[in-house]
Amino acid sequence: MNVDRTIKLKLEMSDEGKENLKQTVVLFNQVFNEVAEYGFNNHTHSKVSIHHATYKDIREQHPELPSSLVQGARDVACEALKGVKLKTCPESQPYSAIRYNKRVVTIHMQYNSATIASIHGRVNISFNIPEYYKQYLGWEIRSSTLRYDRRQDVFYLHVTLRTESPKPVGNTILGIDRGIVNVAVCSNNVFFNTSSIKNTRAKYAYLRKELQSKGTKSAKRLLKKISRKERRFVTDVNHCIAKDIVNMPFDVIALEDLTSIRVQKRKGKNFNRKLNNWSFYQLEQFIRYKAEAVAKQVVSVDPRYSSQKCSKCGHIYKGNRDGSSYRCRNCGFQIHADLNAARNIAQAGISCLSRLTVNQPNVGLKVPLDAT
Numbered sequence: 001m002n003v004d005r006t007i008k009l010k011l012e013m014s015d016e017g018k019e020n021l022k023q024t025v026v027l028f029n030q031v032f033n034e035v036a037e038y039g040f041n042n043h044t045h046s047k048v049s050i051h052h053a054t055y056k057d058i059r060e061q062h063p064e065l066p067s068s069l070v071q072g073a074r075d076v077a078c079e080a081l082k083g084v085k086l087k088t089c090p091e092s093q094p095y096s097a098i099r100y101n102k103r104v105v106t107i108h109m110q111y112n113s114a115t116i117a118s119i120h121g122r123v124n125i126s127f128n129i130p131e132y133y134k135q136y137l138g139w140e141i142r143s144s145t146l147r148y149d150r151r152q153d154v155f156y157l158h159v160t161l162r163t164e165s166p167k168p169v170g171n172t173i174l175g176i177d178r179g180i181v182n183v184a185v186c187s188n189n190v191f192f193n194t195s196s197i198k199n200t201r202a203k204y205a206y207l208r209k210e211l212q213s214k215g216t217k218s219a220k221r222l223l224k225k226i227s228r229k230e231r232r233f234v235t236d237v238n239h240c241i242a243k244d245i246v247n248m249p250f251d252v253i254a255l256e257d258l259t260s261i262r263v264q265k266r267k268g269k270n271f272n273r274k275l276n277n278w279s280f281y282q283l284e285q286f287i288r289y290k291a292e293a294v295a296k297q298v299v300s301v302d303p304r305y306s307s308q309k310c311s312k313c314g315h316i317y318k319g320n321r322d323g324s325s326y327r328c329r330n331c332g333f334q335i336h337a338d339l340n341a342a343r344n345i346a347q348a349g350i351s352c353l354s355r356l357t358v359n360q361p362n363v364g365l366k367v368p369l370d371a372t
């Protein structure tokens with residue numbers, strides 16, 4: 001199995017160099033639009049016929065754009081036309097990111113430099129590779145995209161790298177199911193819910209209920225104090241769980257995307273209260289920080305069907321799950337329901353991996369740190 005990663009390199013260059021690349025980007029996008037318009041008007045996305053019809057004219061009109069970039073713009077335009085099935089005419093903005101294929105960019109990762117085609121010939125650019133990316137030095141370079149950030153006035157090169165997965169997939173991805181009864185269940189059969197967590201949570205829940213029903217001033221004061229203590233307890237436990245999870249021998253950790261977990265699992269007031277009392281957002285943040293420190297990946301996966309689907313045969317049926325037990329009506333597989341979910345999350349993580357970009361570790365997590 002191949003593993004692809006996209007890394008983002010900030011380019012360092014003079015104002016003159018920037019101006020050159022800016023003009024290159026604008027011209028590339030202009031050519032893209034011209035080619036796309038031709039294809040749209042003539043109802044074709046064939047690279048060959050579009051090439052024959054447009055190449056000569058474009059070279060004459062824009063002699064400064066290297067032929068390799070003209071071809072690059074044509075290829076991207078043809079793919080865009082194909083992508084919209086010729087129903088609309090694809091259009092680039094002047095500063096849309098442009099794709100550099102292997103012919104027009106040479107990247108020397110080990111020397112922190114690259115040469116790329118521009119309207120003034122091939123130019124050298126340099127960048128710093130963050131420590132975290134050094135693990136990718138030996139990977140094969142697949143493609144790259146030049147992106148201009150107008151707000152910062154900075155160019156970025158997004159480079160997609162590929163390697164063959166060094167280990168069997170089952171060993172590399174750990175799926176985590178977070179839930180009400182068990183704080184976290186891992187696809188390698190580890191459950192995080194010791195009796196002490198359970199007892200402490202029950203104790204706080206009981207105290208809260210008692211104090212809330214009293215409603216006196218001192219009860220309210222005590223309630224505040226207890227809430228603080230409970231939050232500290234949750235934070236401590238989250239730290240421990242995150243540490244244990246990150247230390248497990250897996251390269252990638254797959255979690256459900258929490259922004260949709262709430263909607264999916266909404267089952268009445270009581271259910272929500274219980275869910276909200278545990279800060280799953282905080283646990284996720286801790287896992288992400290600790291994972292990043294040891295260069296492990298964290299991916300967010302779509303939580304749909306993770307609790308209904310059979311992790312063995314893939315059969316999806318709501319009635320397969322009954323509380324904490326899961327029994328597949330299709331293949332007869334029986335397993336703890338949370339463990340089944342964790343394994344589904346691990347499997348979803350595998351398909352997610354190929355689309356992953358590691359430079360955005362917090363993508364998908366738009367919720368404040370402390371949601372309790």
Ligand SMILES: [Zn+2]
Pocket residue numbers: 310311312313314315328329330331332333
């Ligand atoms: Zn099954």
